[in-house]
Amino acid sequence: MSDINTIVEHLVEARRAYYGSGHAIMTDEEYDSLENLLKNQDPDNPFFETVGHPVSSAWEKADHSIFMGSLEKVNTEEEFLKWVSRFDKSILLCAQLKLDGLSLSLDYVDSLFDKGITRGNGTTGENISDNVVLMKGFRAKAMVPAMEILTDMADHGMIDEMKPSEYPGILSDCTIRAELLLNKADFAKINMSLPEKDRYANPRNAAAGISRRLDGKFCKYLQIVAYDINRPLDEPTKINVLKKLGFYTPVQYVGNIEGIIKNFEDIKKSRDKLLYDIDGVVVKAASYEIQKAMGITRNKPKGQKAWKFEPPGAATIFIREEWDVGRTGVVTPLAHLEPVEIEGSVIRKATLHNVAEIKRLGIGRGDTVMLVKRGDIIPKIIAVLSRAGKPVEIPVDCPSCGRKLDNDGTTLRCTHDDCARKNFFRILNWIKVAEIDTFGESLAEGLYDLGRLCCIADLYRLTESDISSVEGWGAKSAKKIIENINKTKKMSSEKFLCALGIPTISESTSEELLKVFETIDNLMKQSVDTIKELKGFSDISANKIVEGLSKNKQEIDLLLTMISLKSEDIQGILKNLSFCFTGAMEHPRHYYQKIVTQQGGTNKTSVVNGLTYLICNEDRGSSKSVKAEKYGVKVITEKEFLEMAGSIEPEAENPEPEKLVEECGSLFDEE
Numbered sequence: 001m002s003d004i005n006t007i008v009e010h011l012v013e014a015r016r017a018y019y020g021s022g023h024a025i026m027t028d029e030e031y032d033s034l035e036n037l038l039k040n041q042d043p044d045n046p047f048f049e050t051v052g053h054p055v056s057s058a059w060e061k062a063d064h065s066i067f068m069g070s071l072e073k074v075n076t077e078e079e080f081l082k083w084v085s086r087f088d089k090s091i092l093l094c095a096q097l098k099l100d101g102l103s104l105s106l107d108y109v110d111s112l113f114d115k116g117i118t119r120g121n122g123t124t125g126e127n128i129s130d131n132v133v134l135m136k137g138f139r140a141k142a143m144v145p146a147m148e149i150l151t152d153m154a155d156h157g158m159i160d161e162m163k164p165s166e167y168p169g170i171l172s173d174c175t176i177r178a179e180l181l182l183n184k185a186d187f188a189k190i191n192m193s194l195p196e197k198d199r200y201a202n203p204r205n206a207a208a209g210i211s212r213r214l215d216g217k218f219c220k221y222l223q224i225v226a227y228d229i230n231r232p233l234d235e236p237t238k239i240n241v242l243k244k245l246g247f248y249t250p251v252q253y254v255g256n257i258e259g260i261i262k263n264f265e266d267i268k269k270s271r272d273k274l275l276y277d278i279d280g281v282v283v284k285a286a287s288y289e290i291q292k293a294m295g296i297t298r299n300k301p302k303g304q305k306a307w308k309f310e311p312p313g314a315a316t317i318f319i320r321e322e323w324d325v326g327r328t329g330v331v332t333p334l335a336h337l338e339p340v341e342i343e344g345s346v347i348r349k350a351t352l353h354n355v356a357e358i359k360r361l362g363i364g365r366g367d368t369v370m371l372v373k374r375g376d377i378i379p380k381i382i383a384v385l386s387r388a389g390k391p392v393e394i395p396v397d398c399p400s401c402g403r404k405l406d407n408d409g410t411t412l413r414c415t416h417d418d419c420a421r422k423n424f425f426r427i428l429n430w431i432k433v434a435e436i437d438t439f440g441e442s443l444a445e446g447l448y449d450l451g452r453l454c455c456i457a458d459l460y461r462l463t464e465s466d467i468s469s470v471e472g473w474g475a476k477s478a479k480k481i482i483e484n485i486n487k488t489k490k491m492s493s494e495k496f497l498c499a500l501g502i503p504t505i506s507e508s509t510s511e512e513l514l515k516v517f518e519t520i521d522n523l524m525k526q527s528v529d530t531i532k533e534l535k536g537f538s539d540i541s542a543n544k545i546v547e548g549l550s551k552n553k554q555e556i557d558l559l560l561t562m563i564s565l566k567s568e569d570i571q572g573i574l575k576n577l578s579f580c581f582t583g584a585m586e587h588p589r590h591y592y593q594k595i596v597t598q599q600g601g602t603n604k605t606s607v608v609n610g611l612t613y614l615i616c617n618e619d620r621g622s623s624k625s626v627k628a629e630k631y632g633v634k635v636i637t638e639k640e641f642l643e644m645a646g647s648i649e650p651e652a653e654n655p656e657p658e659k660l661v662e663e664c665g666s667l668f669d670e671e
């Protein structure tokens with residue numbers, strides 16, 4: 001059914017994009033789905049003999065002393081059982097978290113760090129030593145504990161006597177295999193600091209990109225986790241040796257076949273709670289002798305398997321496209337599909353994202369496509385497997401108002417303010433943000449079709465008879481709806497501003513804007529220049545805000561005659577005071593910041609002129625306390641702050657991430 005060459009093309013393209021720039025064109029799971037499909041249809045395809053990517057970068061090339069292969073995968077319990085069936089039933093296996101990062105080889109000569117090399121094509125990689133030394137978990141020295149190794153070897157009858165002098169290599173030179181990871185929180189932080197076009201798709205891509213940056217920036221956030229050392233040792237001993245050398249190691253479970261299956265299920269359930277991404281479990285025969293006997297085929301050790309979380313995907317037929325105008329005027333393509341079941345739910349539609357994605361896929365009606373979905377993620381078409389029709393045509397006119405669309409090559413947009421569909425979405429946004437209870441999308445559609453709801457202000461002109469004229473709505477529920485609408489005739493300025501649905505004005509930007517400009521009236525008088533001076537507002541967003549407000553001025557004026565604004569004035573003991581926290585404290589920083597917000601104070605992330613307090617437990621002398629002195633900011637300790645705040649605990653919200661990690665066990669074992 002599918003064209004094998006097309007699948008290989010997609011895979012090669014995805015690999016190139018990922019390794020070339022660190023900016024992937026599909027997620028890891030999407031990649032795996034495709035790879036599985038190829039495995040099912042053509043298990044001996046030469047594609048499987050290649051690993052990684054050809055080396056081409058500004059970094060110096062370096063050869064691996066030992067070929068750096070990859071692992072063969074299994075995706076289901078059935079495949080796993082098939083693999084273990086070749087062992088004795090009583091075999092001892094070990095399972096390590098399959099960390100979703102970038103593979104790295106660390107060479108030590110005479111116990112000292114010599115170089116750190118990326119996987120590359122397995123034979124040659126890039127020598128990124130300059131960056132490796134900046135990373136978390138880096139060890140400059142690796143003095144392999146000889147006695148431990150010799151004891152283990154003697155225990156297994158590999159040597160008769162423990163004479164360290166006969167095994168000098170054991171003591172000094174070694175190659176350690178590790179994974180480079182970026183935790184989810186640092187990933188988010190780094191991404192936020194980058195311009196939108198440079199942002200990474202996921203922590204693994206970010207780790208790949210950052211580890212090869214020439215300026216070493218962000219490398220301090222990367223974590224080295226070691227999982228292998230080139231010594232003839234059983235797996236559990238290897239991990240112990242690595243720990244003794246001071247490395248972080250992956251959590252390891254050792255047990256029989258049933259135990260490994262249970263462990264896999266447990267980990268699968270808790271994976272989203274971990275601070276780092278994992279994509280499965282690496283299962284190895286615990287015994288070195290067994291692994292050695294099984295050997296290596298096509299660069300892959302037969303005594304080890306990567307048991308990956310099953311990527312839920314399926315092949316189906318693309319019937320037709322549908323273009324829909326969104327709230328901001330962006331016109332997005334939706335795919336109608338031959339219904340197909342994934343993870344228990346039947347899927348009929350999927351997103352095609354934008355024009356660029358349609359071009360990349362070259363999708364046409366009747367084509368067989370690969371579809372993936374996991375959890376709450378909207379189903380997505382990741383590849384065309386076989387072609388039937390001519391490629392989808394990109395519309396020139398707006399499907400709603402029929403006027404010319406703006407096409408920048410990636411995004412299609414209707415720029416006409418009075419486009420009916422755009423307005424409809426703005427009305428829906430208002431209903432949602434203003435929290436008009438029980439007013440759903442179907443009622444809005446009904447009123448829109450009857451011509452009674454064409455702009456936001458129409459909501460406040462609706463009568464009970466308007467509502468009961470919509471099919472399925474009686475007098476009683478109509479009365480309730482009008483009551484609910486009336487309840488929103490009083491709202492905070494922040495809510496009002498956000499509900500307008502002006503591009504870039506979200507709940508938090510609306511709060512920030514009004515914190516500075518206080519009233520909607522005053523905000524409307526501001527220029528692009530004054531807004532872009534605010535922290536976190538770019539040229540582009542300042543422009544959009546000013547433009548959006550002026551375009552909608554008439555509507556805003558009209559709405560202000562219908563709605564009265566109340567200011568959300570928080571009374572608290574920290575009112576009119578500002579705080580900046582620095583250095584180590586008992587709780588995470590957001591704990592204290594929450595107290596500040598709840599007590600009416602303001603948080604600052606840096607020491608600025610006018611700041612009231614810097615909270616710092618450590619000895620003075622940090623750059624922040626020097627700055628505080630310069631501006632005459634008062635420096636107090638955590639204890640003093642809590643006393644000032646009346647020792648108030650912040651109201652509980654979501655469990656802190658630290659707790660979640662504890663619940664399912666930490667990712668690393670550290671000696």
Ligand SMILES: [Zn+2]
Nearest residue numbers: 398401414419
């Ligand atoms: Zn339009």
